[in-house]
Amino acid sequence: MNAIRARVASRALVADDRLPSIRGLAATMGVSPSTVVEAYDRLVAEGLIRPRPGSGFYVSSTALPPLALAKDQPQRDRAVDPFWVSRQSLDAEDGALKPGCGWLPAEWMPTEALRRALRGLARADDAVLSDYGATRGSLALRRILMARFADEGLEVPPEQLLLTASGTQAIDLVCRFLLRPGDTVLVDDPCYFNFRALLRAHQVKIVSVPYTASGPDVASFEAVLAAERPRLYVTNSALHNPTGATLSPQTAHRVLNAAAAHDLTIVEDDIFADFEPEPSARLAALDGLNRVIRIGSFSKTLSASVRCGFIAARPDWIEDLVDLQVATGFGGPSAVATEIIASVLSSGFYRKHVEELRRRLARTRRDVGDKLQRIGIEPWLMPRGGFYLWCELPDGRDSADVARAALADDNVVLAPGNVFSASQTAAAFMRFNVAQCRDPRLMPALQRAIGR
Numbered sequence: 001m002n003a004i005r006a007r008v009a010s011r012a013l014v015a016d017d018r019l020p021s022i023r024g025l026a027a028t029m030g031v032s033p034s035t036v037v038e039a040y041d042r043l044v045a046e047g048l049i050r051p052r053p054g055s056g057f058y059v060s061s062t063a064l065p066p067l068a069l070a071k072d073q074p075q076r077d078r079a080v081d082p083f084w085v086s087r088q089s090l091d092a093e094d095g096a097l098k099p100g101c102g103w104l105p106a107e108w109m110p111t112e113a114l115r116r117a118l119r120g121l122a123r124a125d126d127a128v129l130s131d132y133g134a135t136r137g138s139l140a141l142r143r144i145l146m147a148r149f150a151d152e153g154l155e156v157p158p159e160q161l162l163l164t165a166s167g168t169q170a171i172d173l174v175c176r177f178l179l180r181p182g183d184t185v186l187v188d189d190p191c192y193f194n195f196r197a198l199l200r201a202h203q204v205k206i207v208s209v210p211y212t213a214s215g216p217d218v219a220s221f222e223a224v225l226a227a228e229r230p231r232l233y234v235t236n237s238a239l240h241n242p243t244g245a246t247l248s249p250q251t252a253h254r255v256l257n258a259a260a261a262h263d264l265t266i267v268e269d270d271i272f273a274d275f276e277p278e279p280s281a282r283l284a285a286l287d288g289l290n291r292v293i294r295i296g297s298f299s300k301t302l303s304a305s306v307r308c309g310f311i312a313a314r315p316d317w318i319e320d321l322v323d324l325q326v327a328t329g330f331g332g333p334s335a336v337a338t339e340i341i342a343s344v345l346s347s348g349f350y351r352k353h354v355e356e357l358r359r360r361l362a363r364t365r366r367d368v369g370d371k372l373q374r375i376g377i378e379p380w381l382m383p384r385g386g387f388y389l390w391c392e393l394p395d396g397r398d399s400a401d402v403a404r405a406a407l408a409d410d411n412v413v414l415a416p417g418n419v420f421s422a423s424q425t426a427a428a429f430m431r432f433n434v435a436q437c438r439d440p441r442l443m444p445a446l447q448r449a450i451g452r
Contacts, residue, residue, distance in 0.1 A: 004043060011181045016058055019058065100430075100432075121336065121343075132331035145312075160312055161312050162321055166307040174232075175232075176324055185231060186225075186228070188210075189423050190211060195234050196420075206422050207224055208224075225261075233255075237268050244380075246383075271296045275357065282294075284312065289312060301357065302345075303341075308333045362385075364437075388433060393450060398428070403415075406448075409448060412442065
């Protein structure tokens, strides 16, 4: 009975799953069939399982309590919890400073181009404004993505590309498709904190590999694959989040060789690609979408309000992912969203917008890096592009304590290091969004929070 209860509690068995046969469970546990019959009868009386005559025993549809993610692991300091950081950033009141958030200020985004696209949308066919989205998403937008992939040497036919409601939904669909509770997933250490939050929701075991200035530490990567046999590796290639590091070609080849040797599937999040001055090594391009799945979205350079993501993968996997998206969302992404995004991406304005973002961010990274260094906060490296600086605090300061103090005293939302670390070894680090660090109130607030 305890064995069945434990499997239901961990969601290895979910509502309407069939339990092992009486003889099969008896053999597995080394007990008599009559013992299993007695256990199943008692679990039926408890309401945990129910019999189906001639078919066996099944988990009751009322057996599972709601999934409470905050209780899924031991309670920890909320200042280093990914959900806490996300909520503080998304729900910050007007006037709050948000150097810990993951998006550019509204005034840096192409709002005029979005308004033009919205005015054009008013003349669109009625179906665009009223119907469900096509299961694979807008063909026009997929063709734009195909052309962009071709520029980096990745040939993606239409049947290997699926549009989704967001980049987060893209990775959620992949996890739903490939993972089961209890599977092992490998992430970078540090890694994007919502990877950890999302994987926790899928009830998998998370293991990590140290991330270096040129990608994952290859020796550690190979050792983890041999010891843990993870099902997936989830990573960024271009402008790694949070470190800003860039994957080197040598590391990319060794990662792919190790993945092939251990039957590992890689999910490559390419959301920061447009911030690179020149394209770096891409696992998907080197692999040809054999065991690498490329995901991404447009929220960092276009709009986090008009959302759409994408998945590029093997054609047979895309077919199954289409069905899964229909099952969980009934159709592809909003036709309104994809029409707006396609309109902006196809205009000459978008290229100029991204070029200006790169120039502006290059200046801002240097300026903010200098200001942080003056108060003893040291960037781990100076990235080639993007808007993140991964920094070490002075004198062994705990970034969770600094984050709590900054929020309580000055209404400043920060992103402490252990939010990004599965091994909880980044307490001395903090991620800064340089585009959100220009307010003159910030540096004095940081000085107060670190006690300087």
